[in-house]
Structure formats: C-alpha cells, structure tokens
Amino acid sequence: NIIEPASGYLASGLEGKGRMEEPENILAYLERYFDRTSDLSGKSVLITAGPTYEKIDPVRFIGNYSSGKMGYALAEECASRGANVTLVSGPVALSAKSSNINVVSVESAREMLDECQKVFPTSDISIMCAAVADYAPANPSDHKIKREKQDVPTITLVKNPDIAATLGKEKRPEQVLVGFALETDNEAVNASEKLTRKNLDMIVLNSLRDKGACFGTDTNKVSIIRSDKSRTDFALKDKSEVAGDIIDEILKILGKV
Numbered sequence: 001n002i003i004e005p006a007s008g009y010l011a012s013g014l015e016g017k018g019r020m021e022e023p024e025n026i027l028a029y030l031e032r033y034f035d036r037t038s039d040l041s042g043k044s045v046l047i048t049a050g051p052t053y054e055k056i057d058p059v060r061f062i063g064n065y066s067s068g069k070m071g072y073a074l075a076e077e078c079a080s081r082g083a084n085v086t087l088v089s090g091p092v093a094l095s096a097k098s099s100n101i102n103v104v105s106v107e108s109a110r111e112m113l114d115e116c117q118k119v120f121p122t123s124d125i126s127i128m129c130a131a132v133a134d135y136a137p138a139n140p141s142d143h144k145i146k147r148e149k150q151d152v153p154t155i156t157l158v159k160n161p162d163i164a165a166t167l168g169k170e171k172r173p174e175q176v177l178v179g180f181a182l183e184t185d186n187e188a189v190n191a192s193e194k195l196t197r198k199n200l201d202m203i204v205l206n207s208l209r210d211k212g213a214c215f216g217t218d219t220n221k222v223s224i225i226r227s228d229k230s231r232t233d234f235a236l237k238d239k240s241e242v243a244g245d246i247i248d249e250i251l252k253i254l255g256k257v
C-alpha cells in the first residue's frame, strides 16, 4: 500500500505532462501523504454515531432518521490517521472496516452516555456525531401494548441526558470536544449557542436547507464554528472528505492546547 499512492502520482504525472514530476514535488507529496497517515498516532478518539432508540414496549421505539454515515466516516478517517477509535454507535446498518475502531453498540441515549463516560477520561478528542433522542418514554412496557378499543394511548416522556453537555462539564483543558448541529433555520446563531451551552471547542453545522446534506446521503455540506466564533464554510463533498476537513480543523485546535 505504501507504493500505491506514489506510483499513482508518478503515473498521473507521466500521463498528464508526458514527463516525470520534479523530485522535490514527489518528496513534498510523500511527506504530506505520510503526515496524514500518522498525525493522530497515539491519540484516543471517542465518536458517537447514529440514532438512539427509546423503547416504548418490546416491539416499538421512538427514533430518528440518522444513518450513522458521518460518524462512521469520521471513525475511519481517524483510524487511517493512526488514532485508536472508540465508536459508540446507535442502531445502524453499517460496520467499521479498520481494526483500529472498537465499535460499542448501544440503543438508548442513557446507554450511550454510560459507554461514553467509561472512555471519555482517557480520550484526547471526542466527537459527538449521534442524533440523540431528546426524550424517552417514562415507563416502557415489558409486554406489547395492545390496541385499545376506544382510547388512544398516551405516552408520557422524560428528558434524556445531554451527552455532549455532560462531557463538556467533565472536560479537562487539554481535551477537545466537538459537536454537531443539524438546523433548519437560524443556523449559525443556534449552532453558536449550542457550542457555548455544551462547552464545546468546535461545532460542525449542517443545514437541512442544503441539498445533499440530509439524513442518509453520502454527501454533506458543513460549516465549522470555533469557540472564538470564527467560521469556515466548506463545499458539498463526500462524507469521507468532510471527515478529513473536520479532522484537519481539530488538529489545528490540538496544536494550540
């Protein structure tokens, strides 16, 4: 695999220009390539991904449309750059490819928080990518709720824990905590407010108004807002490329702490 990108580069140089690329350019390319495969080596990364399911009874739940694709793309990107990744994942139809990713499967927000708290103290970077349900049924039934003859059942809800905010309170200065914000309106203001309220170092905003940036797609269009409220807008890209942009931004923060 070491040879592949270099020979690919040489081949494209030969094809495109009809001559070999300058040696110093090849060297610069290789330096960049190898930096990118090791710039997270020795780092522990915690990522949450996917939806949570909140049980109503043994056959029903409250959930959402999250596919988990962005969180899994982030996990693969971190692993390919040398990190040890713990991916706390809600129910999704995906599997992790890299052996550097330890997938911890959970269902509810409560379980997701418990698993995150086990690894958060030893995590250098934590990325909260899951679409966590804000509420859960107060009294999930042990047996299937039968259809009532006359009455429509009422499900009483209780608030779920806010995982990002809980970790934000426990965060040490050298740890980096990143959140996501999926908004439909007043996007930047809402995202900045979440960044402050949850004590995040960075928030990745996606707007549901952007085409190609909604649940289940392979692409995403994000803006990154940092704790000093500076903002960078990125183009619509494949989720794996978006993951690369996000990690590059996190590395800039890590360089400062």
Ligand code: CTP
Pocket (backbone or CB within 6 Å): 048, 109, 128, 129, 130, 131, 132, 133, 134, 160, 161, 162, 163, 164, 165, 178, 179, 180, 181, 182, 194
């Ligand atoms: N988040 C979390 N735990 C929750 C709710 C959200 O960890 N119970 C995290 C998400 O993973 C995301 C960020 O917080 O990184 C923002 O999630 P979002 O659902 O947009 O925020 P909410 O606080 O739920 O705000 P609202 O639903 O009012 O937009």
